Amino acid sequence: MGFIKGRSRNTYSDGVPTKESSSFKGISEQQLEEHLNVARYGSFLLTDAVRPSFDLTVVPSSGWRRDTYRDKETCIDVPVIMASQTREKLFDLFIDLLDPLGDEVDVVLETSHEARRGGHDDLYREQIDLPILKSLLYDFEDSILNDGCVGIAVLNPRVPMEVQFDEHKLLIMYGHDLEPFEEVLRQHGLWRSETLKFITEAEHIHSSTDEFGERFSDLRYQLGVEGD
Structure with missing residues (x-):
């Protein structure tokens, strides 16, 4: 099924500072449609949630790298x-990355469906058993994978550790001990690359x-989450 699915499909660009610098500027509707319908880059297959820049500043690929987040x-x-x-x-990788968090977790649903462009809403659910959460997530696997306006964060504030499955369908893991996550990544055949670039690092x-x-x-209803 193509990336563009009639009038019901909505797209918006992100990750570019000005319209003048957009790689999509000046291209035809046919060129845009052809680009958006490309999902496979070598052995890497994108979900329907996101597409790279027209000039392919970053070519999607598998792997992981370490970084540092500074809490403001x-x-x-x-x-x-x-x-x-x-x-x-x-999706199977995402589910397995939740195991190091423990048997009981908190969940944050992140959505830009109703938010203004560039913003999003956070919806919280505290203390849910991990097996129950996994079952619910599998029920919504298709929409979680392919909706570019939805992300999920699962965390254990008592450890503390967190796994994000963001709107770009990237996996982001926070914690002072990341070895349990690294082991899961290795078990799934995913290897570290310090030169790896992610789709968020370009338009x-x-x-x-x-x-x-x-x-x-x-x-949201099934999880019983509440607004910010």
Whole structure:
């Protein structure tokens, strides 16, 4: 099925500072449609949630790298792993990365369905058993994978550790001990590359549909999450 699915599909660009610098400037509608319908880059298959820039500043690929996140409130540096995986293996990897968090977790649903462009809303659910959460996530696998306006964060504030499955369908892991996550990544055949670039590091396009918006509402109801 193509990336553009009639009038119900909505797309918007992100990750570019000005319209003048957009790689999509001046291209024809046919060129745009052909670009958006390309999902495979070598052995890497994208979900329907996102597409790279027209000039392919970053070519999607599998792998992971270490980074550091600086908390603006505490000014503390937190070790981070960022990972990218091909669509066929992505969701199972996400599910397995939740195991190091423990048996009971908190969940944050991140959505830009109703938010202004560039913003998003966070919806919280505290203390849910991990097996129950996994079962619910599998029920909504298709929309979680392919909705470019939805992300999920699962965390254990008592450890503390966190796994994000963001709107770009990248996996981001936070914590002072990242070895358990590294072991899961290795078990899934994903290897470290310090030169790896992610789709968020250049211009890119998000995509969603009205149907995905409705599915998100269903997921929110099933999880019993609350607004910020």
